[in-house]
Amino acid sequence: MSTTLTRARPGTPSPPLRRLGHLLVRRRRLVLALAALGLVVAGVLAAGTVPRLSLARFEAPGSESDRARAELAARFGTGTPDLIFLVTAKNGTVDDPAVAARGRELTARVAAFGGVAEAASYWTRGASPTLRSEDGRHALILVRVPGDADHVRGTVLPALVPRVVGDDALVGVRAGGGEEVFRQTVPIARQDFVRAELLIFPLVFVLLWLYLRRVVAALVPILAGIFAMAVGLALLRGVLPFADISTFALNLTLAMGLGLGVDYCLFVIARFREETRLGRDRPEAVARAVEHAGRTVLFSGLVVAASLAVLFVLPFDFLRSFAYSGIAVVVGGLVAAVLVLPALLASAGGTFLLKRERPASDTGFWHALATRVMRRPLLTGGAAVLVLLVLASPFLGLEFGVADDRILPASAPARQTQEVVRGAFAAEETDAVQVVSSAGVPQGYPAALSRLPGVAQVDSAEGVFANGNRIGAGVPARFAPLPGKDGGWVSVVPSAETMAGDPADLVQAVRDVPGPDGRLVGGYPAQLADYRATLVDRLPLALVLMLVVTFALLFAMTRSLLIPLKATLLNLLSLGVMFGAVVWVFQEGNLSGLLGFTPTGTLDASIPILMLCIAYGLSMDYEVFLLLRIKEEYEKNGGDTTAAVAAGLQRGAPLIGAAGGILALSFAAYATAQVTFVQMLGVGMAVAVLVDATVIRAVLVPALMRLAGPLNWWPSRPPRAAATTPPR
Incomplete structure (x- = not known):
């Protein structure tokens, strides 16, 4: 066993982190008492944070569709329906007199419910064919509930839906629509995370015990993860008065809290054991663990936080929520690993050590692997890159689309409703594109819009049009402006086939048709198109910021220009593999039977961008350590x-492999979820961590560093051989 240690120069002060380590040793009881008190306070604050989290929508504030929504409400007192009720005739069709009377009565009852701004149906809207199924057995009631997502999903819908849904002798009534789909998504996703966490904790404990071989040593990283979660949620409590935090941020806090707590504590415990094997006494071993592993953890935390902070440049509360929660949980993880754990090691370090410590060897499997790779760096590195590029290749077929009810399990009532609508109705009335203008609607404009491919019909004050022809009078009063207001608007109803594809193409086609001055195009498809366009427009800035900030942090850490560039390229390669897996599984539908989800042939843009920021930061975690x-x-x-x-x-x-395996397992447990978004996050992140902790670190890092040679450290000068002294 090597016992050589670097000799400090006479009169040279100890590094700051080593001095911090000695301070934590001296004040260990105070630190542990403050940590226990802080955990209690954080727990209380965290419990108050959860009910204050908000629901979010995929909207682009200030976009054309957002302005169209405001104009429709202000001038006409109308807008996009938030909720639908699917009315099914038990016998006959929805045109039978008794069923029609029942339908009108249901419509009136819904319209009179508190919080509902308007309700219309097949029976009150001139028997519009878009509101009747092709076989005549089903008809729709459209409901608009104004207000933010918390009011609609948290107050009105929970009271309204149970009072309307049900069966009688004439009809059966089921609820659906966008707001009802996402209202049902939140509790199911929360159950998914709780179930996954209950599965993860015992598995992580077993893996930690197999690696660390001591019960206390295996338990402490899990407790650190809980500490990070509590501190993260407590810090969010301070953000809530100034920003809306999505309820899904809670899920990220749970997922990252345990992963980072385990990772960071493993780094510190492993270094403490190593210093002890070298003959250090416990206080010195703790101090040096803080100096070396603490530095790693601090840099890693900064990189993860910086990667998530780029979400602040995206003008969406939903994505910004993950920046707040991710940064908060990183702070909790840093406090647990760099401040609390060293004090615990100083107090009870013996319980973290093996009874028979194996001597550290300078040679072994990993040394031999690195040596073999560096003998033929072009061959081994090139082969690894080729394999990773093949795994990443499905990413080239990425198609962004619309998240719909199929993110829910097949047993969800809202999805069952939407499945009937998708299969039995020729058009999607709830997903109409709305065009509003203060200058009014010129004659012939609705007919021109109805000629567009993918349009089932256009409703207007002039009449109902399909394929350029007037097919009915419609309900002209529906398009009359409010008293004292002027202008006009039309409703462009897309076909079911159009909504099954990419409705953004229809939105652009509507915007390209010459129309009235000052017109605004809105409605659900336009909201999604504007959301995605804003996301894509801001994404390059977010990526540049992420790359620049992490490059700067790595340069500050290594004083090298080439190493941060190499790290960036390797991380992008691992991200490519992650997205290749996500496209192959969730877009193309491979393994859908095993995982139990329904592929739609497209991916919603929000979750992959979130995964990009998280995975980039976590990949740098192992890069920084190595x-x-x-x-x-x-x-x-x-x-x-x-x-x-x-x-x-x-x-x-060995430590990277253990930490990466545990973190990958933590994310992989979310593949058992019922909500596709959660599954996607779990599978994608598990793939990214595994690839990064194995092929990237074990093969490509040594190959590239061997090829670069002395240039790795440029512009720094090579160090002199260090003088040595036996351990104290």
Whole structure:
């Protein structure tokens, strides 16, 4: 066993983090008491945070569709329906007198319900064919409930839906529509996360015990994860007065809290054990663990937080919520690993050590693997890159689309309703594109819109049009402006086939048709199109910021220009594999039977962008650890990069493998979810972590560093061989 240690220069002060370690050792009882008190306070604040989290919509504030929505409400007192009731005749058709009377009575009852601004149906809207199924057995009641998502989904719909849904001798009534779909998504997603966490905790404990071989050592990282979750939610309590935080941020807090708590604590515990094996006494071992592993953890936390912070440049509360929650849980993880854990090691460090510590070896499997890779870096590195590019290739077929009811399990009532609507109705009345203008609607404009491919019919004050022809009078009063207002509007109803594809194409086609001055195009398809367009427009800025900030942090850590560039390229490669897996599974439908979801042939843009930021930050987690380990060996051996890489991999790879496996398992547990968004996050993140912790770190890092040689550390100068002294 090597017992050589770097000798400090006479009169040289200890590094700041080592001094912090010694302070934590001296004040360990105070630190632990404050941590216990802080956990209690954080728990109380966290419990108050959860009910204050908000529901969110996919909207682009200030966009054309957002302005159209405001104009429709202000000038005409109307807008996009939030809810539908599917009325099914038990016998005959919805045109039978008794069923029609029952339908009108239901419509009136819904319209009179508190919080409902308007309700219309097949029987009150001139027997519009878009509101009647092709076989005549079903008809729709459309309901508009104004207000934010919390009011609609949290107050009105829970009271209204149970009073209307049900069966009698004449009809059966079921609820659906966008707001009802997402209202049902939240509790199911929350159940998914709770069930996954209950599965994860015992599995993570077993894996930690297999790696650390001590019960206390295996338990503490899990407790650190709980501490990180509590602190993260407590910090969000301070943000809530100034920003809306989505309820889905709670799910991210649970997922990342445990993962980061385990990762960061493993780094510190492993370094403490290593320093102890070298003959350090416990206080010095703790201090040096804080100095080296603490530095790794701090840089890693900064990189993860910076990656998530780029979500702030996107003008959507839904995505910004994940930035707030992610950064907050990183803070909790840092406090647990860098401040609380060292004090615990100083107090009870013996319970973290093996009874028979194996001597650390400078050679072994990982050293031999790194040596073999670096003998033929072009061959081994090229083969690894080729394999990863093949795995990433499905990403080239990425198609963005609309998230709909199929994110829910088949047993969800809202999805069952929407399945009937999708299969039995020729058009999607609830997804109409609305065109509003303060200058009114010129004659011939509705007919021109009805000629567009994918349009089932156009409703207007002039009449109902299909394929350029007037097919009915419609309900002209529906398009009359409010008293004292002027202008006009039309409703462009898309076919079911159009909504099954990408409705953004129809929105653009409507906007391209010459029309009245000052017109605004809105409605649900336009909202989704504007949301995606804003997201795509801002995404390059977010990516540039993420790359620049993480490059700067890695440069500050390594004083090298090439290493941050190499790390960035490798991380992008692992992200490519992650997105390749997501497209292959969730867009193309492979493994859909095993995972139990329904593929739609497209992906919603929001979740992949969230995954991009999380995965990029977590990938840098292992990059930072391995680079600092290699840099430490490089400075110790006097500037031999090849030897430093082999030694760094030998000392760092087992820990990276264990931490990566545990983190991947934590995310993979979410593949058991019923909501497709949650499954996508779990599968994608597990793939990214596994690829990063294995092929990237074990093969490509040594291959590229061997090819670069001395340029790895440019513009820094090679260090001199370090003097040594036996351990104290």
